[in-house]
Each structure stands twice: as C-alpha cells, then as structure tokens.
Amino acid sequence: MSYQLIHHGAASGVTGSCHELRLGPAGGVQDSLLIDCGQFQGEDGATSSAIALARVRAVLLTHAHIDHIGRLPELLSAGLSAPIYCSEATALLAPVMLADALRHSSGWQHATILKNAAIDPLLQRLAHLLRPLPFAQWQRLPLRDSSALYMRLQPAGHILGSAYLELRLPDDQVVVFSGDLGSGRSALLAAPQSPERADLLVLESTYGDRLHAQGEPRHRQLKAIVERSLRDGGAILIPAFSIGRTQELLCDLEQILSEVRSREEQWCWRDLPVVIDSPLGADVTRLYRRFRRVWRKEAQARLQAGRHPLDFSQCVTIADHGAHETLVHRLQQSGEPAIIVAGGGMCQGGRIVNYLKALLPDARTDVLLAGFQARGTPGRLLQSGCSSLWLEGVEVAVQAQIHSLSGYSAHADQQELLAFVRGMASRPQSIRLVHGEPEAQRALAAQLRQLGAGIAVSCACDER
Numbered sequence: 001m002s003y004q005l006i007h008h009g010a011a012s013g014v015t016g017s018c019h020e021l022r023l024g025p026a027g028g029v030q031d032s033l034l035i036d037c038g039q040f041q042g043e044d045g046a047t048s049s050a051i052a053l054a055r056v057r058a059v060l061l062t063h064a065h066i067d068h069i070g071r072l073p074e075l076l077s078a079g080l081s082a083p084i085y086c087s088e089a090t091a092l093l094a095p096v097m098l099a100d101a102l103r104h105s106s107g108w109q110h111a112t113i114l115k116n117a118a119i120d121p122l123l124q125r126l127a128h129l130l131r132p133l134p135f136a137q138w139q140r141l142p143l144r145d146s147s148a149l150y151m152r153l154q155p156a157g158h159i160l161g162s163a164y165l166e167l168r169l170p171d172d173q174v175v176v177f178s179g180d181l182g183s184g185r186s187a188l189l190a191a192p193q194s195p196e197r198a199d200l201l202v203l204e205s206t207y208g209d210r211l212h213a214q215g216e217p218r219h220r221q222l223k224a225i226v227e228r229s230l231r232d233g234g235a236i237l238i239p240a241f242s243i244g245r246t247q248e249l250l251c252d253l254e255q256i257l258s259e260v261r262s263r264e265e266q267w268c269w270r271d272l273p274v275v276i277d278s279p280l281g282a283d284v285t286r287l288y289r290r291f292r293r294v295w296r297k298e299a300q301a302r303l304q305a306g307r308h309p310l311d312f313s314q315c316v317t318i319a320d321h322g323a324h325e326t327l328v329h330r331l332q333q334s335g336e337p338a339i340i341v342a343g344g345g346m347c348q349g350g351r352i353v354n355y356l357k358a359l360l361p362d363a364r365t366d367v368l369l370a371g372f373q374a375r376g377t378p379g380r381l382l383q384s385g386c387s388s389l390w391l392e393g394v395e396v397a398v399q400a401q402i403h404s405l406s407g408y409s410a411h412a413d414q415q416e417l418l419a420f421v422r423g424m425a426s427r428p429q430s431i432r433l434v435h436g437e438p439e440a441q442r443a444l445a446a447q448l449r450q451l452g453a454g455i456a457v458s459c460a461c462d463e464r
Helices: 072-077 088-103 119-129 218-232 245-261 279-290 297-304 321-334 352-359 378-383 414-422 438-448
Strands: 003-009 018-023 031-035 056-060 084-087 130-133 139-142 148-155 163-168 174-177 200-204 235-240 274-277 315-317 338-343 366-369 388-391 394-397 401-404 430-434 456-459
Touching: 056 139, 072 088, 072 119, 084 088, 084 148, 088 119, 088 130, 088 279, 119 130, 200 414, 218 235, 218 245, 218 366, 235 245, 235 352, 245 274, 245 279, 245 315, 245 338, 274 279, 274 321, 279 338, 321 338, 321 352, 338 352, 352 388, 352 394, 366 378, 378 388, 378 401, 414 438, 430 438, 438 456
Parallel strands: 031 056, 056 084, 084 130, 174 200, 200 430, 235 338, 235 366, 274 315, 274 338, 366 401, 430 456
Antiparallel strands: 003 018, 018 031, 139 148, 148 163, 163 174, 388 394
16 A cells, blocks of 8 residues: 655654554545654744645554644644544543643744633543554554554553554555664663564654763662752752653653652751652652553562652642742842752743743752753753743753752653664665654664664655
8 A cells, every 4th residue: 555654843853743544545545644743842833734634544653742632622623533543541631631722822832723612622532533543453444444453552651551563464564663662771661672574664763863871770869869958958840741751751760769768868868858840740759659550560579569669748739829939039138958840941941940940040949850952941941051031031050060860851862773673574665754853863873774774764754
C-alpha cells in the first residue's frame, strides 16, 4: 500500500508534534491517520498545511504532554469525529491536562479560536471519542475501501501511559512512530523495548546530538545541590512538567530523605519542606499512584518496604492561589530554605514564573532545570547564562545559581536512540527523524547511517 507522511509539527523543533499518515495513491481517495496533535512552544513554528478532518479515520496519541495533545480542542471545535486511540493512562491524563490548559489560557495558542467555545462540551466530546487500549494488543482500524490496518501500543518509558505505535498496513508493511522515548533512567518507569521490525521508523531526536551525563546517580547530584543550598540559605526552584518530571523528582527526594534518616545528616534536612505548587501536578501524581502496577520493580519494592515514593511526610501540596502568593512573598522576604517544584517546565507559564520574578535576583536562590528547554523559552535563556530575563513584561535580574540536570531528562539520548534501533531483530528500511532541532536531527542521522548501508535515513527538517 502506498502512503505519504505529512508533518504538521515537530519537523524542525521539539514541540507541536503532529504527523499525518495518508494511505492510498496521491491524487486519489485517501484515508489518513493523525499521530499526535500538539501545541507549539517557544520559537517552534505553526502548522505547514491544513488537516483535512473528513479523511481522518483515527487519531493516535503517544502520550499526554501538551506538545503532543494540545491541538485536540481546536480539532474538536472544528468538527473532529474520528475515534482517538491511546493507552489507558493517557485516556485519564489527557482530559486533565487539556482542562487545565483551557482554564488557564493566557498562553494557550488557540485561545482566539476557542474563545466562544465552552470548555465542558469540548471535554465531553473528547471523552466520547477516546478509546483507551491496553499495551501490546492489536486494534483493527477499518478503512474506506473495506481493508483494514492494525495498530498496537507498546510502553515508551517517557511518562505514565506513554507509548510508541506499531502500524501494520494491509500489505503487511510496518510503520512505527516512536513518540517520545524514555531514557531508562526513570525511577518509576522501565526503559522501552525495541519493536521487532519496521519498514519505516519515525524516530524522535530530541537529544540526537548529545549524551546524558554519566557517573554519579542523579539523586546524588540533586542531594549535593540541596546540601549546598542549605548551607547558603535560599530556595531551590525546580520548574517541572506536571506529568513525569514532578513525579520523578518526588521519587528521588523520597530516596534522599530515606537515606538521610538512616544516618546522622538529619539535622540539615528534617525541617526542609518539599512543596508541590501545582494543582495539576498534584492531580497527575494521584494518577501515578493509581497506576503503580506499571512502576518498575525498584519503585514497587519501596512500597513493599513501607515507603511511598510519591507520598512522604515532608511533601506539601499547594492548591489555593492565595496560599501560592503568600509563599512567594514569604520566601522573598525570609530567604529560608525550601524546595519548590512548580508547574511550567520551560519557565514560560505556570506558577514557577511568580517564583522566578521574586527570587531570581537573590544570589542564594538555586534554579534546577531538569528537562529540555526549547529554543526561545525563558528556560533556554536561563540555561544559556543570561544576566536578565523578561517575564510577563518585567525585566528580572538573574543572580541565582542555574543548574542543568540532564539525568532528569525524560528523553533518550543519542546512544539510547541508537540502541532502540539496534535492538530491532530486523533493521528498518528507512528512518525519518522528527522532534529535534536541526543540529540534533543531522547528528543522529550521521550515526544511524553507520548502522547499515541498507537504511535510508532522512531528516524532516531538511524536507520542508
């Protein structure tokens, strides 16, 4: 069967993931599948072409991050009626994520499109179209010509419910969409296992040009930064995505506190609050607890030992906005130690912005960037060593210490992406690289071409 792959996002950046697989001869009647439909962030561009909803037979979601699902409200308001397939956990997470985004729409890309649309009816339509699937189960997707293709989800290890997609076309060709692949360093989720084969592999390349730091385990790096901060005073600010990063940080902080309680170091830790200032993060954490059956064995062993990686005595959740403002003011005035995990992973929205405006000018403040920062975002500017930063129309001096902890990346690095391909029993005939900045795509492509002369590797960024 002939097919075309159209990129409506994540062709030359890491946000706005949206790929359309058109089935059938060009110029003829075509069915299409939409793989993800995410919102853009930072400097990533807008869609390159319109999506013809009439021919979309199904939407397939790899996971519930907004840069993979954020355009669903726009498509729903435009009349999307195709079923939306995803994992069981994603089916619970996606409505929570979208409801939060729509109700806090100051940075919502499609606010003008949605301004006259009621949120609740959109969410009800979403619930009606969602089709949750267990992992490793083939699902038949009928096509207009009475043929069918089959799709199944496999764990991707990126966040709770994340999956890569295997599509078996009517002529037995196999197309695999990696979605976002986990790094294998997660304290909660196991690393992804490679598929057996793919005629076409559509592979993410977020960290295609770099390796994550090796050596000391990440929770020990985190502990060293916290100990230094305790000596100097001041708060530790951790901008975190509500799904994945927040839960990973909690898991490691619980491990650190458990180690401290068993030694004589407790004096500097026992009163240190770990504040989750994100109602969305708290909701997602509850879902992580609910799906503890998919946690990796090490995390489950902690539960059996009477510990809970996501629920411990020093962890405090702030839901009320008034309490949030009070805490920001208090930390600005007192300089007391606290670990603040707040929503807004790239620092361009969420409650983390108020903390940054108040505390970046204080040299005692430490900011831990624990994930990828897209080009053009405040997080990327902080990472680059800027001396000042514009936040919500205000220029803020940066005196704080800025740290990047690549060990907390939820994405595979170059070697892990290569291992995903090497692990396939039959190497793919072709690989299309997406979800990476141009330099990352091209660096990974050069490495992939060394795996075998028969693999055709292309970069989406070079084909626009």
